[in-house]
Amino acid sequence: MDWALQPPKQTCTACGCTPQDETDANHPPLDMAVALGIDINWGESLCLCQSCIGHLADLIERPSAVEVQKVKKQAIFQKKRADKAEEKMEKQETLIERIKAGAKATKELRNA
Numbered sequence: 001m002d003w004a005l006q007p008p009k010q011t012c013t014a015c016g017c018t019p020q021d022e023t024d025a026n027h028p029p030l031d032m033a034v035a036l037g038i039d040i041n042w043g044e045s046l047c048l049c050q051s052c053i054g055h056l057a058d059l060i061e062r063p064s065a066v067e068v069q070k071v072k073k074q075a076i077f078q079k080k081r082a083d084k085a086e087e088k089m090e091k092q093e094t095l096i097e098r099i100k101a102g103a104k105a106t107k108e109l110r111n112a
Contacts, residue, residue: 001035001036001037001038002035002036002037003033003034003035003036004033004034004036005031005032005033005034006031006032006034007031007032008030008031008032008047008049009045009047010044010045010047011047012032012047012048012049012051012052013040013044013046013047013048014048014049014052015049015051015052017049017051018049030049030050031050032047032048032049032050033047033048033050033053034046034047035047
């Protein structure tokens with residue numbers, strides 16, 4: 001079964017509404033999820049509004065879009081933090097190698 005987001009041509013199969021953008025009455029209706037190839041009510045497609053999709057997602061405990069964005073921001077922050085720590089470690093390793101080389105050279109001069 002394939003799904004697509006399309007402008008509503010009918011009401012939501014689950015709740016019976018034609019979804020509107022609640023923030024601005026001048027905008028067209030919000031897209032609905034349409035199950036392509038599924039025929040109900042003699043020629044209509046299975047359509048679900050974004051509100052009903054949200055309720056279904058809550059039932060299976062899927063994260064909301066806000067939660068997903070929050071986790072993405074945290075991941076980006078942690079990646080930057082890890083990159084900085086790795087860069088600092090590399091600088092310290094280089095410094096340690098230089099100190100070892102200097103100590104070895106000093107020891108060779110003393111033994112010579």
